[in-house]
Amino acid sequence: MNDALSTFSVRGGRPLKGEITVRGAKNLVSKAMVAALLGEGPSVLRSVPDIRDVQIVGELLKVHGVKIERDVVGGVIRMDPSNVEKAHVVDIDAHAGSSRIPILFCGPLLHRLGEAIIPDLGGCRIGDRPINYHLDVLRNFGAVVDKRELGIYITAPNGLKGTKIHLEYPSVGATEQVLLTAVRAEGVTELTNAAVEPEIEDLIAVLQKMGAIISLQTDRTITIEGVERLGGYEHVALPDRIEAASWACAALVTQGDVFVRGASQKEMATFLNIFRKVGGGMDITEAGIRFFHPGTPLKAIAVETDVHPGFMTDWQQPLVVALTQAEGISIVHETVYENRLGFTEALNDMGARIQVYRECLGGSRCRFGRRNFNHSAVISGPKDLHGAEITVPDLRGGFSYLIAALGAEGVSKIHGIDLIDRGYESFREKLTALGAEFWED
Numbered sequence: 072m073n074d075a076l077s078t079f080s081v082r083g084g085r086p087l088k089g090e091i092t093v094r095g096a097k098n099l100v101s102k103a104m105v106a107a108l109l110g111e112g113p114s115v116l117r118s119v120p121d122i123r124d125v126q127i128v129g130e131l132l133k134v135h136g137v138k139i140e141r142d143v144v145g146g147v148i149r150m151d152p153s154n155v156e157k158a159h160v161v162d163i164d165a166h167a168g169s170s171r172i173p174i175l176f177c178g179p180l181l182h183r184l185g186e187a188i189i190p191d192l193g194g195c196r197i198g199d200r201p202i203n204y205h206l207d208v209l210r211n212f213g214a215v216v217d218k219r220e221l222g223i224y225i226t227a228p229n230g231l232k233g234t235k236i237h238l239e240y241p242s243v244g245a246t247e248q249v250l251l252t253a254v255r256a257e258g259v260t261e262l263t264n265a266a267v268e269p270e271i272e273d274l275i276a277v278l279q280k281m282g283a284i285i286s287l288q289t290d291r292t293i294t295i296e297g298v299e300r301l302g303g304y305e306h307v308a309l310p311d312r313i314e315a316a317s318w319a320c321a322a323l324v325t326q327g328d329v330f331v332r333g334a335s336q337k338e339m340a341t342f343l344n345i346f347r348k349v350g351g352g353m354d355i356t357e358a359g360i361r362f363f364h365p366g367t368p369l370k371a372i373a374v375e376t377d378v379h380p381g382f383m384t385d386w387q388q389p390l391v392v393a394l395t396q397a398e399g400i401s402i403v404h405e406t407v408y409e410n411r412l413g414f415t416e417a418l419n420d421m422g423a424r425i426q427v428y429r430e431c432l433g434g435s436r437c438r439f440g441r442r443n444f445n446h447s448a449v450i451s452g453p454k455d456l457h458g459a460e461i462t463v464p465d466l467r468g469g470f471s472y473l474i475a476a477l478g479a480e481g482v483s484k485i486h487g488i489d490l491i492d493r494g495y496e497s498f499r500e501k502l503t504a505l506g507a508e509f510w511e512d
């Protein structure tokens with residue numbers, strides 16, 4: 072175990088009961104903040120959660136001259152990009168490895184400054200996570216990409232021009248790259264096989280408020296007519312459907328009853344279907360969703376992760392913990408990331424029975440079939456979980472360990488808990504509100 076990591080101890084066995092609130096989605100807020108860079112006037116974003124990714128993007132905006140005012144408690148961030156300027160390489164490099172968002176600064180910085188320097192990316196290590204689509208997209212618009220020792224240096228000597236782009240896979244980040252570049256490129260851009268996640272639709276709404284002209288067809292085609300200028304925006308971020316689903320799984324595993332204020336049915340429809348099939352109870356209201364264990368045995372299921380409107384990959388890890396409590400054999404086929412099942416090893420140390428396979432099990436053949444990636448899991452349940460000493464591997468894996476520890480008999484020691492702050496606002500306070508017993512060493 073790494074002693075340098077902060078340690079969080081949890082005594083499991085108490086049902087989580089009560090109410091918590093989710094605010095804006097990590098995967099929209101950070102991108103809407105980047106979009107503010109494109110405007111000539113200030114932008115105001117509301118329902119901003121207090122998570123580390125927001126802080127990191129805020130700092131990156133600041134080093135580029137954006138004036139930021141933030142009301143952390145009220146969840147409001149005001150960004151004034153009137154004086155965007157070149158940042159010092161050392162200031163940019165200070166953010167190397169911290170998040171995946173810097174790659175999305177390319178289009179806005181090229182439009183504003185004619186060049187962009189992008190540090191090495193961070194984010195969860197759940198696969199190789201290449202950026203080839205991003206760089207191809209930028210080259211398509213006419214950008215010149217130069218890989219240097221301290222990151223990537225991008226210029227657009229002849230400006231950025233609208234183009235036709237087809238994505239080999241509907242990547243969320245690459246779709247956002249196209250949007251954030253095309254809105255001010257000269258002429259029309261047509262993107263086919265685009266990702267259509269709710270966070271992307273919300274980013275389109277933000278850009279439209281700024282003056283962009285974007286249409287989204289039902290066949291994953293997005294057309295963007297470039298405009299010369301964009302203004303600021305005022306926007307309320309859509310709620311975080313990943314955080315909401317994570318608390319739903321925590322309610323199930325601990326035999327609890329949690330009202331997640333802010334959870335929205337529309338963006339969670341696919342998760343809600345699976346939660347119901349597993350046997351979870353729910354009451355859907357306008358204000359939020361109550362998730363509870365109905366007292367009857369949970370049922371095993373087969374599920375595969377997919378791009379929207381499929382079952383989201385970021386829901387997979389919390390759901391796997393819930394499936395350790397279901398009666399029978401569940402199958403989970405991870406088709407978005409090749410390496411997102413490593414976290415199951417520690418669950419097995421806690422008493423779960425999960426076997427991982429290279430084959431595509433229980434669903435269609437995916438990009439990872441017949442390759443050396445353990446991307447299918449077979450979960451036999453129900454199994455009583457017991458406390459263990461575990462280290463957080465990534466954001467969702469970390470929250471999943473927390474769920475397992477809350478549902479386990481005895482005390483678990485979780486190392487590296489701070490990683491969870493990247494995407495779960497005030498999770499310690501929320502755990503306290505729900506009656507969990509934990510302490511930090």
Ligand SMILES: CC(=O)N[C@H]1[C@@H](OP(=O)(O)OP(=O)(O)OC[C@H]2O[C@@H](n3ccc(=O)[nH]c3=O)[C@H](O)[C@@H]2O)O[C@H](CO)[C@@H](O)[C@@H]1O
Nearest residue numbers: 098200201202203204205241242243244245384385407408
């Ligand atoms: C900050 C953020 O919004 N993160 C989300 C975003 O990540 P992110 O935008 O990084 O995820 P992508 O949709 O781009 O990745 C999907 C797949 O495409 C591959 N790929 C992607 C880009 C590329 O240039 N080349 C390539 O091969 C990836 O390795 C992965 O296998 O969408 C993922 C899929 O819903 C979510 O899990 C992440 O929470």
Ligand SMILES: C=C(OP(=O)(O)O)C(=O)O
Nearest residue numbers: 171194195385466467494
């Ligand atoms: C994979 C995730 O995020 P990121 O892309 O920021 O690593 C996540 O939120 O689960």
